[in-house]
Amino acid sequence: MALEKVKGLLPEVEVDRYFVSAVLCGSATAILVSRWVSQRRVQKKLEEAKRRRELGFQRMENAARQFKQQNPGIKAAPILSLPLVELAAKLRDGTLSPESVLYTYIEKALEVTQQINCVTDFLPECEEQLREVKKQEKGLLYGVPVSIKENIACKGHPNTMGLVKYLDRPEPEDSVIVKVLKKQGAIPFVRTNTSQGILNIDCGNTLFGQTLNPFNHKKTSGGSSGGEAALVGGGGSVIGIGTDVAASIRVPCGFCGICGFKPTGYRLSVKGTTSPVEGMNSAINVTGPMARDMDSLVLCMKALLCDELFCLDPTVPPLPFNDEIYSSSRPLRIGYYDGDGYFQPSPSMRRAVQETRKLLQEAGHTLIPFTPPRINFLVDELFTKGVSADGCSTLVENFDGEFVDVTWTNQLRCCKMPDLLKRLLALILMPVFPRISRHLNALIGVGSVKNLWKNNVDRMAYRDEFIAEWRRLKLDVVLCPALGPAFNLGYAGKLFVATTYTHLYNVLNFPAGVVPVTTVSEADEEELRHYKGYYGDPWDKRMKEAVQDAVGLPVAVQCVALPWQEELCLRFMKEVETLSSERRGRRKI
């Protein structure tokens, strides 16, 4: 009846059924064919990139082999075991030649990447740089081979972030950070793997594959600077540079048992580095050093904070490294917390903080409990809503036409959901899983420019509140958990929100770094069996599964200072490193 009525309202037109079916079938075929053609194109590009990558590896392998044959007396082990400070000193005084160090590290990096797939490409121009450094005045990093995360521009190489669409865009010039490193005599020699699109704490993409943890191949190296952390942790590089907008230096460093430092945004240059959501300012993207020990991080920061940096990027404040603050031994007032109220720490994360707190107290510092204010508001309203202010459209566009890596499918599905569905699901989930419901709501974004400005105002107010509490307690620094231990493969891409411990300090824009202090014990593993999480929801269940089977893996703590107090933060990190390594030494006796 109703259909008849509607028909009656429509103008009388002769419809040729065969013609309509032909048009529909033709359109469907055209769509399928064009999709197939574009997938073939992507596939071809992927294969070509893999072939080029292999050729690059072979070329460097040959160069290293040739050098070794010509210099049979050079032993790798004594070079590879030198911490950066000693290595740099030996290079400067001529005890070691830049060639011997570079080719030794090339060989080692090849060996490490064959096991855990952490290097994306070798930089053949490192051989030219080898000749170049000899012509210039010896800098603080004279002759030191340096590894670079793949989203930091090296002239002639694309910043792909594991996305095929960027393969054809070689960078026209080095990033400022790379230029400064070269000015200081360093030799960038490899680029390292990232998560696809660099907004993930895993490290896998369809271009370069999955990077594994150097200590346990069933675990991820973490991300997004996971290639860097795995290479340094595996001994294939003595110093590397990563980027961090939420976790990407600190999480992989924690997972791979090395030190990593995220300075205040703008203290180091990000010119020439690609960010996961270009233009987004709700969490600040930074570059920072990653290395096996604290002295290496400090030497790298000293080298980077030089006139060359201030001249190449005038948006960086001209603040050279302040040795007086770094060298001070004045006792500190240290705030601490072992859980943030959003994601319950794993037993080893909490123990790492508690044991470090005790060591610091015994060393004469004052430890004061500290609670980050309004954590749900910070995570859902300021971080997640801020990062996805555009309803995730910038990020989703990045994945258009790409084969999506398994480490991303879960999260991308959430991001791609129509707003109405996100809202509906959030409503349904609210009574049972309130945390997941709030997250879904946040992924809708802010809706208007006016709301984005309001979000910015809220962020500033939150920062003032945080600083006021810090000041009320007269704190110098804060000690808190670093996410860990390394997740089992397949979990990181489903546990983005476990980055609360780190992304808080990108929203606040405070300097923060991680230092490994302990390893997972049998007792931690046993305690994990009773882990319920703060909410008992599917995320908590996943977290428990993610960190299981980790006995012996490294666990770090996080050290934080107020903005622009990089030197104080590094001093605190160094103290934590010294105290925990002394304790480990005592335990061995």
Ligand SMILES: CCCCCC/C=C\CCCCCCCC(=O)NCCO
């Ligand atoms: C725009 C979509 C947002 C999706 C959901 C946001 C929630 C959590 C995201 C946290 C993931 C952080 C991974 C680490 C990112 C990072 O620091 N990248 C370095 C970039 O230089």
